[in-house]
Amino acid sequence: ISLLGRDNNSEPKSLDDGSKSLSESRSSITSESVRPEEEASGLSIMQTLIHLLKCNIGTGLLGLPLAMKNAGLLVGPFSLLAIGILTVHCMVILLNCAHRLSQRLQKTFVNYGEATMYSLETCPNTWLRTHSVWGRYTVSFLLIITQLGFCSVYFMFMADNLQQMVEEAYVTSNTCQPRKILVLTPTLDIRFYMLAILPFLILLVFIQNLRVLSVFSTLASTTTLWSMALIFEYIVQEIPDPRNLPLMASWKTFLLFFGTAIFTFEGVGMVLSLRNQMKHPQQFSFVLYLGMSLVIILYTCLGTLGYMKFGSNTQASITLNLPNCWLYQSVKLMYSIGIFFTYALQFHVPAEIIIPVVISQASESWVLFADLSVRTALVCLTCVSAILIPRLDLVISLVGSVSSSALALIIPPLLELITFYPEDMSCVTIAKDIMISILGLLGCVFGTYQALYELIQTINYSIANSTAVYA
16 A cells, blocks of 8 residues: 555556546546445446445535525525436536547547537538647546645635634533524634645655545545535524525525535536446436435535525535534534545545656656645645635636636537537527526626625725724
């Protein structure tokens, strides 16, 4: 097992090899937990379903109650359902395009980036055919941005919960009563907690062996599942009368809802690899519809019930609304531990794309140093991003609007248009793909604008009141 440096038999990869796909890297992580005899025969339906659920349930789930607040009690659930259906439809489009391209090219498997490149190679437009490789690079770049964005969100999530646990420790009781507004003087700035977590995450990402990471994946899944059960157990009790909650919020906050909702559907890049790894790939459609139906139901229930439970006091993460007692403090601790180990899994993806490009330029004696330096720099980059923008809800919305919307809603319909246009597509299908891409583009542009506007307002407010805050 290689914990530091690469395995002795690994070779530096070219840019094309390094950027092959987020989906391949992520699937290799999850599939490491499968025994060799199972891996050789392919994933079963249940294993594929578990992997699909694991790659769609993350920190974005905990921000959905605030997303519902930004959309309204009536508009929020229906909008989340609509976005979920569109996202699943785009996953199916991506699968169909990859299948058709693999048939044309007589390949056993093409990933997201390759599907985009091969599709552009058959495009009637000469300029797009000539620059088809940039389709692959664009998808790889968006995947890197998305994954590093997830890692930045993880920093903020862990710091927020750690700060609340530490600073409320002396008023934490054994009795779990609804959280009251506590007027506490912050002893340490939240940025200190981020810096305190930083060295541990740097050491964690030095672990490169996928079998070791799979152990962390299992631990993260266990703590997350237990924490989620306790969260649901609390929010379904004594829900206040929801008639005072607005059914529809303003359009400005709805744009933040859009980014958060898209952010939560994290599994777009996984569907191709999961289908390829199945023992019976033709059954993947059933697994996809079943798994994503469960995900959408979970998202809608947690978001709606969480907003009904906490109302106008709903915070960026539902864990920050939990009672100030030892039971629910342990929930925050367990979920934070799960997110800590999940960081390594999410980080593995951009690392496997970027690092081979860097070490291919280094001499053999400097390969290990270059590898560890890039890993350290990328972790520090996510930490600096979190320090500069310490607003969990706005960063989730920004990442969702910028990159997740492109990967989930904009690119798949365009891919279908390019791939199947020579085969006499119906006017209805063409109109449908254009409408979905335009919807995704509008959400991307306006959602990004609103998230950036809110971030700038927050930064200006922090600067103007920094003296008063510390006083």
